[in-house]
Amino acid sequence: MTPEDPEETQPLLRPPGDSAPRGRRVFLAAFAAALGPLSFGFALGYSSPAIPSLRRAAPPAPRLDDTSASWFGAIVTLGAAAGGVLGGWLVDRAGRKLSLLLCAVPFVVGFAVIAAAQDVWMVLGGRLLTGLACGVASLVAPVYISEIAYPAVRGLLGSCVQLMVVIGILLAYLAGWVLEWRWLAVLGCGPPSLMLLLMCCMPETPRFLLTQHKRQEAMAALQFLWGSEQGWEEPPIGAEHQGFQLALLRHPGIYKPFVIGISLMAFQQLSGVNAIMFYAETIFEAAKFKDSSLASVTVGIIQVLFTAVAALIMDRAGRRLLLTLSGVVMVFSTSAFGTYFKLTQGGTGNSSHVDLLVPVSVEPVNGSVGLAWLAVGSMCLFIAGFAVGWGPIPWLLMSEIFPLHVKGVATGVCVLTNWLMAFLVTKEFSSLMEVLRPYGAFWLASAFCIISVLFTLFCVPETKGKTLEQITAHFEGR
Template structure:
């Protein structure tokens, strides 16, 4: 059972510094790299539209430049699932920077829009690899009493990468910003040299001696590495014997948590969050605010980082459902206000030029405490261990699909229903997500993974009971 996984690690001396924190820090440079990729388009687009740029983005190119990252990530996610099993978690994380740097180099040396967009796809492909590989590496190296904290750092470091890109992008043009972004994947490769492969992968591939060395490094000599290996081998043997076909995903007690996870992922993107992340500077330019759009964008990045940190701390205190409901309702309100601002006459808007930044700050803060981290957290909580890999892969694929659809069609929405209509639509979808959470999403706060699995198994057992009763009646 998963509850036994690395069970002896909690018996180590907590007063001693355990090196699995170093392993997590190394891997988290992958998340920072992903954040720079996500945040790059916002400061880069105005620079690429400048008359001084040797590559010029037209208005028709901008939606593609923002959304093609998601197309690359759609491809990278499934490939990462294969790579971490075939090459190992550590080697995959060491190879990802090669792809990242190749994408940034395509943009740096591009003399045409085509090569620039291709570089955007390649960096997106790397983001897809990171989005799966980093959480798996951290989950398999961290001790149980630190896994939640380090797991939440994945999202936090992504927001840090976005913030760094916003800040640096104010002062340098798009080529130098791409060069700056290359430094983080390079650091990832260097740091991963000094940390081990995960013990689970090593044991799964018959490298028991290396697994014992990895356990000694990660948790210290106070842990009985031999006993820990035996526990891991037992878990691996059990999970291997329980591998099921894809048809298991169609069973009701598996389909319902998959439906819930997909719903959260879809509503996360229908909130319009990545339109803000990808086009922040352009959005603020359109508001007519007297403040520098780059300064407003940096403020948004700071709020994103601090609110994500607050959300991580509130997660196990307030509960998932209440944070999702508060998050969706406040986002709907702030988007309604922002849409109303765009609806007003320009002369009236001049008296309220502070409103767009205020609305965006509230919107970002609300997203960061709820709909930002919780769909990813609950993805890991809702699925049973036997289908977690497949189900998580489907949920991740759907998430990146909607990233592409929403960001690609954002400018079309503005042309069709204007800015105010677009923001009102996203606000209405946030309200709809409140209904979804209130009616079907269960609270998982304080529950073990076994209790959550039993919650979805209950209806299956009830159905079996009813069928058994029907068979008994037929035999009378």
């Protein structure tokens, strides 16, 4: 039999009744897929300890100047933007599983090139390759996990994508304490290699198999993941799977999730989080903290803890509530951090901007020792607020809101938007701080956080506990 419409085939994926046993292999499959986000979290966090190490490197090792250090932090986002486009193409043609397997290759090769680098161009080339893999992984992993999970745990498992990202960032920070940049790159080859091994043993998602008219394989995948086939309905016979066409954007079921998905990704980056995470150590040094490495690790631990909290309560509290709460916290924290810079560096005696690429050591003056607590509290509050909502939820919603037949293109556009915004924010953040002064840059981020809260309240639907078919029906007005 051949399913006619992939959206109509999805009653097959209805979870069994409460009396039916739940399969635990779905958690193993989600973990295997989430090793991709762990790898790209490590790639993001790698720049923070590696930039100071590469600045101190002695010939013949490559050495970064101000310009190359800026590109070292930002070029990964350009590669990720290209990876988002590639991932959107791969996920519908090669499938979710094969796409994850393929993205492990540029991860390993990229880190290997960095480890063996003899000049700056090899270092930047390796960063570009790891960025490409980041883009693919950040798209495919949420899609894979959302399609193998049943509604009761989809929020939990989907939030684990961001949890693995922040664990990867923290791992890079911790390893940067004891490893110089070459061995840190060697360590980066580990998670994608493990993902390659584990994903070989995992099935393709049942939804993708049904679009390929592979009913038996889909049922076998369901049996493997959920542990039972009892309680599933037979899917009706339907039409051929259709791809994305521009004419589809006229339909509310397509353009509404498109607008929401793109807006969520843009607001996530406009909060300034990537600028903070890429240059965590130098930001804290600019805020007059002597042990900036410890400060960065502290930030990483806070992010991991609060992302884990978000994952645990996601399916109870709901997406909209956590997004709103997260946005409000970020508004207050960015405003307070801007106020710190206004009070400590807004005087006429200090007209220079805070250069995020050159670590500075400034002795506290004029009572700024007490104000330092304002800076550290604001930063920690921002990271906690971001981790609870605007960190994991845009990626989760991206994997939930799009109909199956446009998911590849739609998620590709969202990921492209996210990484292009990340590049712009990361590359131009120091310039923005020069033009607006540090306090002005953070107050601008606060304004974007206010807009994001309003957008959540008026435009973002609640997807908690709903099947993917019910979410699609909501946008279509059914």
